Amino acid sequence: MELMLAIGLLGLALVLGAFVAKIAEKFSIPDIPLLLLLGLLVGPILGIISSEEAGHIFEYVGPIGLIFILLGGSFTMRVSLLRKVLPTIIRLDIITLIISLIVSGIIFNLVLGLPPTNPAGFLFGAVTCATDPATLIPVFSKVKIDPKLAIILEAESIFNDPLGIVATSVVLGTLGLSHAKNPIIDFFVLSGGAIIAGIALAKIYEKIITHAKFHEYVAPLVIGGGMLLLYLGDYLLPNLTGYGFSGYMAIAIMALYLGDALFKRTENEEEYKYIVNFCDNLSLLARVLIFVFLGACISLDMLIKYFVPSLIIALGSIFLARPIGVFLGLIKSGHSIKELIYFALEGPRGVVPAALGVSTSILIKKNADKLPGFVTKYISANDLAGMILVATFMTILLSVILEASWAGILAKKLFGEYKGKSVH
Amino acid sequence: MELMLAIGLLGLALVLGAFVAKIAEKFSIPDIPLLLLLGLLVGPILGIISSEEAGHIFEYVGPIGLIFILLGGSFTMRVSLLRKVLPTIIRLDIITLIISLIVSGIIFNLVLGLPPTNPAGFLFGAVTCATDPATLIPVFSKVKIDPKLAIILEAESIFNDPLGIVATSVVLGTLGLSHAKNPIIDFFVLSGGAIIAGIALAKIYEKIITHAKFHEYVAPLVIGGGMLLLYLGDYLLPNLTGYGFSGYMAIAIMALYLGDALFKRTENEEEYKYIVNFCDNLSLLARVLIFVFLGACISLDMLIKYFVPSLIIALGSIFLARPIGVFLGLIKSGHSIKELIYFALEGPRGVVPAALGVSTSILIKKNADKLPGFVTKYISANDLAGMILVATFMTILLSVILEASWAGILAKKLFGEYKGKSVH
Numbered sequence: 045m046e047l048m049l050a051i052g053l054l055g056l057a058l059v060l061g062a063f064v065a066k067i068a069e070k071f072s073i074p075d076i077p078l079l080l081l082l083g084l085l086v087g088p089i090l091g092i093i094s095s096e097e098a099g100h101i102f103e104y105v106g107p108i109g110l111i112f113i114l115l116g117g118s119f120t121m122r123v124s125l126l127r128k129v130l131p132t133i134i135r136l137d138i139i140t141l142i143i144s145l146i147v148s149g150i151i152f153n154l155v156l157g158l159p160p161t162n163p164a165g166f167l168f169g170a171v172t173c174a175t176d177p178a179t180l181i182p183v184f185s186k187v188k189i190d191p192k193l194a195i196i197l198e199a200e201s202i203f204n205d206p207l208g209i210v211a212t213s214v215v216l217g218t219l220g221l222s223h224a225k226n227p228i229i230d231f232f233v234l235s236g237g238a239i240i241a242g243i244a245l246a247k248i249y250e251k252i253i254t255h256a257k258f259h260e261y262v263a264p265l266v267i268g269g270g271m272l273l274l275y276l277g278d279y280l281l282p283n284l285t286g287y288g289f290s291g292y293m294a295i296a297i298m299a300l301y302l303g304d305a306l307f308k309r310t311e312n313e314e315e316y317k318y319i320v321n322f323c324d325n326l327s328l329l330a331r332v333l334i335f336v337f338l339g340a341c342i343s344l345d346m347l348i349k350y351f352v353p354s355l356i357i358a359l360g361s362i363f364l365a366r367p368i369g370v371f372l373g374l375i376k377s378g379h380s381i382k383e384l385i386y387f388a389l390e391g392p393r394g395v396v397p398a399a400l401g402v403s404t405s406i407l408i409k410k411n412a413d414k415l416p417g418f419v420t421k422y423i424s425a426n427d428l429a430g431m432i433l434v435a436t437f438m439t440i441l442l443s444v445i446l447e448a449s450w451a452g453i454l455a456k457k458l459f460g461e462y463k464g465k466s467v468h
Numbered sequence: 469m470e471l472m473l474a475i476g477l478l479g480l481a482l483v484l485g486a487f488v489a490k491i492a493e494k495f496s497i498p499d500i501p502l503l504l505l506l507g508l509l510v511g512p513i514l515g516i517i518s519s520e521e522a523g524h525i526f527e528y529v530g531p532i533g534l535i536f537i538l539l540g541g542s543f544t545m546r547v548s549l550l551r552k553v554l555p556t557i558i559r560l561d562i563i564t565l566i567i568s569l570i571v572s573g574i575i576f577n578l579v580l581g582l583p584p585t586n587p588a589g590f591l592f593g594a595v596t597c598a599t600d601p602a603t604l605i606p607v608f609s610k611v612k613i614d615p616k617l618a619i620i621l622e623a624e625s626i627f628n629d630p631l632g633i634v635a636t637s638v639v640l641g642t643l644g645l646s647h648a649k650n651p652i653i654d655f656f657v658l659s660g661g662a663i664i665a666g667i668a669l670a671k672i673y674e675k676i677i678t679h680a681k682f683h684e685y686v687a688p689l690v691i692g693g694g695m696l697l698l699y700l701g702d703y704l705l706p707n708l709t710g711y712g713f714s715g716y717m718a719i720a721i722m723a724l725y726l727g728d729a730l731f732k733r734t735e736n737e738e739e740y741k742y743i744v745n746f747c748d749n750l751s752l753l754a755r756v757l758i759f760v761f762l763g764a765c766i767s768l769d770m771l772i773k774y775f776v777p778s779l780i781i782a783l784g785s786i787f788l789a790r791p792i793g794v795f796l797g798l799i800k801s802g803h804s805i806k807e808l809i810y811f812a813l814e815g816p817r818g819v820v821p822a823a824l825g826v827s828t829s830i831l832i833k834k835n836a837d838k839l840p841g842f843v844t845k846y847i848s849a850n851d852l853a854g855m856i857l858v859a860t861f862m863t864i865l866l867s868v869i870l871e872a873s874w875a876g877i878l879a880k881k882l883f884g885e886y887k888g889k890s891v892h
Contacts, residue, residue, distance in 0.1 A: 047531060052699025058692025069685075107471060135847025261486040261493075263749050264756050268482025318749075325746045326689050332688050415602040 047099045053093050054333065057340075061332035062428050068188060072186070073181055073305050074448040076335055079442050083339015086096060087345060089233060090185040094341055094365040098340035099406055105337060106399040109330030110209070110292060111270050113395055116323030117177050117202050117294040118232045119303035137207055137372045138386070144361075144391075145169035145211060151360035155353045156431065158422045163218045168432050170215045171401050172361055172439050174208030175201040176394025179444055180330060187452040188462045193383060197390055206293030211232045220414055221407055231329065237289025241277060242297025245269055245333070249298075250305040262315040263322045266302070270295045275282060323466045336439075338398045341405070350434040358438035362446065366391045382458040392447045393440045400437030418453030469524045470533040471675060477525060478757065481764075484510065485756035497608070498603055498760055498872040500818060504865050507763015512771060522764035523830055529761060530823040533754030534633070534716060535694050536823045537819055537835055540747030541601050541626050542720040553620045559797045560624040560811070561631055568785075568793030568815075569593035569635060575784035579777045580855065586729045592856050594862045595641045595825050596785055598632030599625040600818025602708040603868055611876040613788055615809060623781030629820045634658045635712070636824050644830055644838055661713025665701060666721025669693055673722075676730040677739055686739040687746045688727070690719060693717040720762035755819050762822045762864075765829070782862035786870065790815045805848060806882040816871045817864045825860030829853040 064082050068075035084180055110426035126133065158164055180201050186192040212245035214230045216222040249269060252258075258265055274291030282288035305317040351355045366389035408415065419428065454460070488506050491497035512517045550557065573589035582588055604625050608618040638654045640646040649871035673693060676682075682689055700713030706712035718847040798808055832839065837850035843852065878885070 047528060048699055048703035051535075051695045052703060055692045055697075058546065058688040059481075059696060060692075062682065062689035065685050065688075067524065068682065069683075070680075074629065104471060108475070165632070171837055258490055258496075259493075260749065260752055262488075264482040264753055267485035267753070268479045268486065271475045271479025272483060273479075273481055275472055279470075279472035279476060321745060322749045325684065325742075325749075328684055328863075329688055329691070337750050404771025432516055 045097065049097070049226065050101055051096060052092055054105075056086065056092070057333055057336040058329065061336050065332065073442050074182070074392075076176075076392075076444045077441050079332060080339045080437065081335040082312040084342065084347075085339075087247065087334070087340030088342055093337075093340045095341050095343045095346075098337045099402065101165050102334075102337045102402045103406060105330070106403050107274075107334045109327075109331075109334050110396070111179075111267070111274060111295060112293055112323055112326035112330050112397050114205060114296045115266065115299045116320070116327040118299035119323060120302070120320055121199065121202055121300055122307070123300065123304045124453060125195055126199055129192065129199060132196050132377060133199050133203065135377060136196070136370070138373075140200075140366075140373030141173050141204055141211070143372050144365040144370075145173045146163055147365035148172060148357075149362045150356050151365065152431075155351070156423060157354050161418040162419065162422065163215060164419045164428055165421060167212070167219065167404065167428075168216045168435055169365070169434060170208065170211040171404055172393050173205045173211060173399045173445070174393065174396040174400075175391040176396070176444070177201040178204070178327070179392040179394050179448060183448050183451045188456055189455045189459065190312060190462060191465065193386065194338045197387065198200050200392075203296070206238070206290060206382075207235065208297040208396050208402065209292045210290040212314040212404065216397065216404070216407070219419065220416055221411055224458060226445060233287060235288040235293055237287075238277060238291070238293035238435075239297050241273060241289050242294040243301055245273060245294070246298045246301035246305070249302050252274070252310060253302075255442065256313075259314055260318060262318050265320075266299075266319050269298065273298060334395050334398050338402055338433075338437060341402050346430045347432055350431050353431065354438040355442075357435045358365035358442045361393075361439050362391075362443050386454060386458055390447050390451060392443045393436075394444065395434050397440055401433055405433040408432070469521065473521070474525055477521060478529075480510065480516070481507075481757055481760040484615045486699065486761050489625060489731050489756065490875075493780045498606070498816075498817075500600075500868045501865050502601060503700065503756060503759035503821035504637060504861065507760040509763075510760070510765030512766055512768040513559050517761075517764045518766065519765050519767045519770075522761045523826065525789045525836065526758075526761045526765060527830060529754070529757045531698075533751075533758050534820070534823050534882065535691070535698060535719060536747055536750035536754050537602075538629060539690065539694050539723045540718055541629065542723035542753040543723055543747060544744055545623065545626055545727070546572075546731065547724065547728040549619055550623055553616065553623060556620050556748075556801060556803070557623050557627065559801060560620070560794070561627045562646050562797075563798030564624075564632055564790075564793040565597050565628050565635070566793075567796050568789040569597045571789035571792050572596060572781075572785045575789065576781050576855075576859065579780050579784075580847060582843075586843065586846065587639060588847060588852055591636070591639045591643065592781070592859055593789070594632065594635040595828055595856060595860055596817050596821045598817065598820040598824075599637060599815040600820070600868070601625040601629070602751070603677070603816040603818050604804045604814070606874050608804055611879055613883065614886060615878045615889065617810065621811065627720070628661070630714060631659065632719040632820050633715040633716045633824065634662075636828065640828070640831070644840055650747070657711060658714040659717055661711075662701060662715070663721050665697060665713050666718040668723055669718070670722045672727035677726075677730065677736060678733060681736075682739055684742060686742050688745050690723075691746075693722065697722060711738065725821070738805045749793045758819050758822050762826055762861060765826050766861060766882045770830045770858055774855050774864075777855065778859040778862040779866075781859045785863050786815075786867050810878060810882055814871050814875060816867045817860075821860050821864055825857055828859040 064078045065075045068078050083378055087095060087098055125308055132298055146169060149169035150160045152168040153160050153162050153165035177198055180198050210231060213222050214227045217230060218227055273294040277289040277291035306312040368386040371384055408425050408429040415425050483501055484506055488502045489499045492502050500533040511522055554803035566614035569590060570593060574584045577586050577589035578761055601622055604622050637646050638651045641654060642651055697718040701713040701718055711712050728735040794812040832849055832853040839849050
């Protein structure tokens with residue numbers, strides 16, 4: 045694909061996306077559904093962007109955009125706030141994540157007539173298991189609710205972003221589409237390695253930045269560092285040794301620790317603000333592009349063909365998988381039933397499922413011949429790629445529309461009018 | 469080339485580039501020479517980045533980086549300041565630019581044994597005719613000099629950026645490497661069209677942004693608009709009608725008018741600051757990448773083979789071409805001889821020649837068979853590509869080192885101690 049054409053399509057998506065986001069802001073509605081519909085409009089409906097072009101651009105925009113989104117999201121999260129709700133976060137980000145992944149997977153398999161435990165379904169479960177900080181944070185800046193509950197949901201959503209990516213690469217491994225031996229060991233190697241690598245780079249950067257002021261050069265330093273982590277964990281180490289770590293998760297951990305360290309030192313306020321502002325701006329660009337190109341990736345044929353099963357799967361993911369995951373994950377955690385209901389119904393999916401949905405779908409199409417017999421016996425590579433794309437699209441669209449709309453109403457019904465200070 | 473490898477190399481360039489830029493700042497020296505040498509180090513000397521990889525990455529980084537650099541550079545230039553020195557700027561950016569292009573071209577041809585007026589030389593002249601705002605602005609924030617002189621050199625350098633790009637595409641046209649009929653008509657069509665398109669988009673955006681506050685969404689709006697101008701002028705229109713306009717010049721004009729309009733309205737201060745900060749940060753990243761990858765594009769063989777002719781050409785460009793251009797361009801302009809000497813010796817080349825040098829060199833290699841006989845009779849495509857790359861590298865390196873070092877000394881010698889307020 046010619047670079048100039050790609051620049052034109054990117055420009056179009058950014059300009060129209062800015063208008064759509066502005067409209068969403070004006071009417072106080074979340075921008076994700078409108079951006080997805082904008083993608084459908086310029087893609088399959090008007091045919092300005094073909095689904096091939098959208099897919100091709102996504103192969104660059106998705107992976108690079110996620111770097112900025114994870115950097116920006118984790119950099120402003122405070123470790124001290126996190127510590128207070130840590131037991132709940134760990135349960136939500138491990139037990140709830142895995143259970144809702146499995147339940148979503150079973151629903152996906154049952155709807156499509158595959159055996160319940162077929163890995164094909166778990167792939168969909170992994171793609172859609174991460175909840176979205178970029179949806180939750182604006183929601184809780186408007187909804188009056190106990191800050192502790194808001195922080196739990198926001199922190200959960202920040203950390204399940206990299207974990208959703210790790211989970212997806214583990215399931216891809218069981219399908220022979222990435223390096224993998226044992227999914228459970230993989231999960232811990234990938235995330236454990238990421239924690240070590242991320243903290244190590246954060247400590248090195250902390251020493252460097254507190255020793256010598258980097259001013260505006262802190263931006264290339266931190267962004268470049270994130271890129272190196274991704275390259276090291278996901279490419280160089282696996283190719284050299286057969287073992288790697290999740291680069292995306294390492295980026296999130298690095299940003300969390302470095303952000304916290306710089307935030308605490310008033311003499312590094314300038315550097316802190318540089319990184320926050322720049323990553324926020326880059327994340328905004330990346331979000332607009334990821335949602336618009338997800339919409340544009342879908343062809344009209346696919347949308348019609350997979351609409352009904354995707355709708356059922358999306359509703360199952362929202363009303364069954366997430367609630368079961370939350371209730372089992374937080375059993376005997378000291379949270380009230382009302383709090384559990386609120387957590388269960390506030391897990392909007394967003395930019396990470398969007399990015400993973402498209403890249404996974406492209407990966408399956410490209411490696412159709414490598415897909416194992418225990419999958420292709422039941423579903424063709426093409427149908428699996430299409431189903432994952434459309435079902436992910438529907439899950440994001442519905443979860444954001446529903447859960448952002450009822451966030452305030454539900455809080456009032458469950459907890460009454462909240463009189464204290466809100467979180468943002 | 470795999471995306472993950474590209475991400476790794478980009479990350480490496482950004483991290484090392486940040487350190488090098490920090491070192492340059494500490495010792496108050498310009499960062500460009502150090503970034504170029506860093507490129508040589510990671511490229512040909514240590515072999516971490518091969519010249520093929522660097523060239524491949526440059527095909528994306530160069531064109532996209534220039535968008536941000538032109539947006540950022542023009543957005544903060546004030547039309548009112550410009551008006552005061554407009555006659556001088558117009559002469560410098562048209563007459564001086566064309567004469568120094570021609571003289572550089574003749575020197576290039578003579579050194580390499582080509583007929584003096586061979587277009588091959590003018591290609592080098594066009595690539596290296598733009599002076600660099602990013603070098604001049606920090607220089608004049610330290611050197612005490614009449615602000616009028618500093619503004620003239622800075623404004624000249626901002627507007628000859630897009631004109632250098634237009635000139636290069638015109639000369640490429642005479643070599644059959646881009647659409648072109650008549651170079652002089654082309655120059656005016658490309659730049660005239662760009663002025664109209666740029667002002668039109670600026671007026672539309674001014675209406676929209678002053679009507680409805682865009683807050684952070686102003687960044688995708690303006691950057692996306694710049695991308696659309698580039699696509700429209702350099703790709704869609706030429707492909708549809710055979711005529712286009714310079715997209716890069718349109719971006720600079722759009723940013724100049726929009727920046728001026730938003731700056732004047734206090735109610736748009738927020739939007740103005742958003743765009744300035746974001747473009748500054750993106751430009752910084754783009755500059756680091758452009759200089760490092762220019763250095764890395766050069767192979768050791770090439771450097772040795774073309775070193776001596778490149779050195780002579782670079783010195784000719786600095787000490788003959790630019791001075792002749794300035795003196796002829798500003799004849800009877802009311803400027804004193806001392807001012808002319810200062811203008812003549814302060815024209816450091818920077819990021820635009822770097823980007824053009826690499827892309828032109830790649831273009832020549834890719835289209836070796838299309839190069840006309842009146843060029844290949846004297847020099848092979850490979851040698852021309854290599855000479856343009858190495859001579860551009862040397863011209864940037866020497867002009868920045870020399871002209872940034874003597875800027876203060878020369879000002880004191882020519883004009884004595886300046887007591888008034890400086891420009892920055």
